[in-house]
Amino acid sequence: MEEGPVGADALRAVITRVFEKLGMGSPGAAVVADALVWADLRGLDTHGVSRLPRYVERIEAGEVDPSAAPTVTRHRAAVATVAGNRSQGQLALRTAADEAVAMAREAGVGWVSIRDASHAGAIGYFTHRIARERMAALAVGASRPVMLYHGSRAAGAATNPLAIAVPAGNGRVVSVDMAASTVSRGLLQRHRRTEAPLEPGWAVDASGHPTCDPTEAVLPTPLGGPKGSGMATLFECLANVTAGMPLIEPTLSGRLRHHAQGGAVLALDVEAFRPFDAFAADVDALADALRNLPPAEGHREVLAPGDRGDRIMAARNRTGIPLDAKVRVSLQEIVGRLGVEMPG
C-alpha cells in the first residue's frame, strides 16, 4: 500500500475483503468496513481503521464470531432487544438502528436495547443512518468499566458514548457524538504513541492519582466529575440492564472477564409530530443562527454541531484518507497475512 492518502472506496474494498477472509458474509463485511471508513472520513481516526488489528485479533481469538448474526426480539409495539450473539458490534448496532426505525414508523418512536455485542466503532454512524431516514436519533454505547468513577480512585463506569442526530434540509444532519469522559481513551493512546503530555484533569494513573504523563495514564476522568460518571451509570441501566446483560457490576465483581459491549438506540419519527419540511427548516435555521454567532477570541468562526465532521468528510472524500504510519503498517501486515488482494 503506497504512502499518501487512501481513497475511501479502495479502503472500504480492502477492509470488506479482510472480514470476508475471516469468515464474515459479504453483506456484513461491507457494513463493518463502511462504518470504519465513515469514522476515518469524518476525522474520528481513533474509531476508524486504526481499530482493525484489534478486531482481527478478537475474531482470531474466538471472542467475536464472524459467522454470527444478531437476532431481534420485539417485545411490544415500540421496544425490542437485539442480541449480538457475539457478532461484530457494528452488525448489532445496525440491526438495532433499523429495528428502531421500523417501530418508529408505526408507533412514532422505537427503542432497542442491545446485548452481547462487541466494539461497534463510532456510534454516530448509526444515528446518522437513522437521520437519513428522516428521523431523529439517540444512541448510547455501554461497555465495561474503563473510566474513573467520581469520588473513587478506580474504574467504575464506561466512557459510554452518547450520539444524537437530527435531519436538516437537503440530506444534511446536525449531530453530536461525545464520550462521558473528559477525553476519549483513543486520545490517551495517541498521546502515549506521540509522547505528548496530557492536559491536567484528563486522566489518572494506576493508583488513581491525577497525571499528565501519557505513559502513566490508565483511566480517563469523567466529564464534569459526578455528571460524567452519573450519566454513564444511568446509560448502563437504560441499555445493558434493560437488555438483561449488565456489564459494569459483573466486571467489578470478577464474574465477567471477556470483552463485551451493549448499548441502546432510539429513533423518533419527526413526521409523527409535524411535517418533515417544517422540522428540517427549523433545524437549518437553528444551525445557521449558531454559525452566525460572534466568534470568541482565538476562533475564526462558530460551527454548528457536526459541521467539523461534515467538512473533514467533504475534504477526505475528495483527497482521500490520511492513514498514520502505524495504522498503514498494521493494515499491510493483516492484508499480507490473510492474502487479500489489494485493489488496483
Add this chain to the structure above:
Amino acid sequence: MEEGPVGADALRAVITRVFEKLGMGSPGAAVVADALVWADLRGLDTHGVSRLPRYVERIEAGEVDPSAAPTVTRHRAAVATVAGNRSQGQLALRTAADEAVAMAREAGVGWVSIRDASHAGAIGYFTHRIARERMAALAVGASRPVMLYHGSRAAGAATNPLAIAVPAGNGRVVSVDMAASTVSRGLLQRHRRTEAPLEPGWAVDASGHPTCDPTEAVLPTPLGGPKGSGMATLFECLANVTAGMPLIEPTLSGRLRHHAQGGAVLALDVEAFRPFDAFAADVDALADALRNLPPAEGHREVLAPGDRGDRIMAARNRTGIPLDAKVRVSLQEIVGRLGVEMPG
C-alpha cells in the same frame, strides 16, 4: 415565619395556598408546591422555594396563566405533544410524564415533547415520578439561550438539564439530574449574593471573556466545551423543534421575546424487557458495587448516582428544610401581601 428549618408539610401547605390565591386550582397548586419542596428536600435549593418570587412575578405580569391547563395531543401509539398553554411549567411536565407512562404501559416506550410551558423547576422530580411507576425515565428541559455557545462569545444554547432515573428495589431510585453547563445559573447567582469568587472556566462576562468575578459573570460555560453546547443544541431539536416551538433561533433572531420553556420526557417500561424484580436487583447490585469502590484521596466514601440527594432528603424530612434569609424574607413578603394564613 420563625427562623430555623421549616417542615416540608408546612412549606407545601403555604406554597399551595400562594398559588391558589393567585388563581390556580387546588390540584395544580399542590403539584407545583410538591415539586418545589421536593427540590429543597433533596438539596437542590436553587430549584426550590427560592424560585417562588419569580413565579409569582410571572403570574402577576400575565406571562404565566394560573388558570390554564396543559392539553395532550397523542400523535401515534407512543408519541405525543403536551401544550402548556402558558400554564405553570410543572403542570406541563407532570402531564407529559403521566402521558409517557400511559403510552409506555402499552407500547413499551413513550415520548412526549412539550411546548409553550414555563419554568418547570427540577426536572428530576418528573423522572423520579416515572421511576416510582417502575419505569426508566429520561427528561430534558429546553429553554432560551442562556449559556455560552462553544467557539462564540455569546449565548447560543440553553443550560438544558438532563435527568435520568431508573427504579431499584424497595422503591429506591438511581438517578442523575445535570445541566449541560459547567455550573448552573443558580450557582452563579448564589456566588453573586455571597460574593464568593467563581472557579476558572465556570463563566464569562458580558463581552464573552472568562471571569471569576461573580458580579461580572453573565453566562455559564458549556460542559466540556463543544460537548455541552452540542448536547444542548440537539436537545433543543429533540424537544422544542419536534414540538413545533423552537426557542433558540427565534430568540437569537429577536422574534421571540417572552419567557417560554419546552422539553421532552421519555418513559421506558422495563417490564417489557424482563421481570421487574430482576431489573431492580441488577440496579441495586450496580449501585452497591459503586459504593464499594475504593475512595479517592480526600473522599471518605463513594456515592452511587442520586445517593447525595437521597440522604439530604432523609435528613430534611426529619429535621426540616433550612431556608436562607433572603428566601425566608421574600416568602414572608408574598404570604403577607396575598393574605395567606400561615399554618399553625
